Amino acid sequence: MDITVVDHPLAASRLTLMRDARSDNAAFRAALADLGAMLIYEASRDLEVEHFDTVTPVATAEGTRLKEPPIVVPVIRAGLGMIDPALSMIPDAQVGFIGLARDEETHEPVPYLEALPEDLSGRPVFVVDPMLATGGSLLHAINLLVAHGATDITAVCMVSAEPGVKALSESGLPVRLITAAIDPSLNEDAYIVPGLGDAGDRLYGPRNMDLDHM
Template sequence: MDILLVDHPLVAARLSIMRDERTNNSSFRAALADLGTMLIYEASRDLRVEQFPLTTPVAATTGTRLADPPIIVPVVRAGLGMIDPALKMIPDAQVGFIGLARNEVTHEPVPYLEALPDDLSGRTVFVVDPMLATGGSLLHAVRILADRGATDITAVCMVSAQPGVDALAHSGLPVRLVTATIDPELNEDAYIVPGLGDAGDRLYGPRNIDL
């Protein structure tokens, strides 16, 4: 599995804001939006382009545009925070949704939403989720995409844990990873250490759904 670890001073600065326990919801959302923009920029580096004729105020020249914009698929709910940064960079992208909640007892993903094209054959898909912890949720999402024919899948995660990276690498699924950091471990509650806590709670406040 290809892994792109985005090493940049601005990435590290935004990630530090998100890690800080003193950061409130509003500041966390702003830092996540900035970091999401940077990661989508890097994830898009090898997208296929096409040229077309255009005219500037001075002369005729050649323009460049994406030949086939990717489909952006957030893993709801924390992944919702990455939609706007992705569409800011790729405004003509389509958006699908996969809803997975975390069972706090088993730490396993609980699916509750799937809104995707029936056939993803030949399409480029960016699945976005701020956190890659055990890998359970992301693996579930990538399997859904692969079952619909996707063979070009990029997972864009802000904070990844080594156990989750290993699980993704050993899955045999057609996925590459773009991330800002790979943290070393998980605690007994399957939270990333040092991590940044629960990304969904820090974006939107504590959830009140019993699973």
């Protein structure tokens, strides 16, 4: 599996704000929006393009556009925070949705929503979720995408944990990973250590049941 860790100084500074326990919801959202755009920028580096003539005020130049804009698929709930950054970089991208909740006893994903195009064959897909911890939620999402015919999948996660990266790498699924950090471990509640806490709670406030940190 191809893994890219975006180690740009600006990405690191936004990730630091997200990690900081003193950052309130507004500060966390702002940092996530900036870092999300940076990661989408990197994820788009190898997208296929096409060229065309564009007329400037002076002459004609060669223009460039994406041949096939990706479909952005957030894993709800925390993944919703990455939609606007993705669309700010790729305004003509389509958006699908996968909703997963967390079983607090087993830490396993509980699906409750799937809104995807029927056929994803030959189409690039960006599945976005701020956290990759155990890998359970992301693997479930990617398997759904594969069931719809996707073979070109990029997972965009702000913070990843070694166990989740290993699970993704050993899955054999057609996916590459773009992330800003790979943290070493998980605690007994399957939270990333040092991580940044529960991304969904820090974006939107707490709720009783979610999978946002998996």
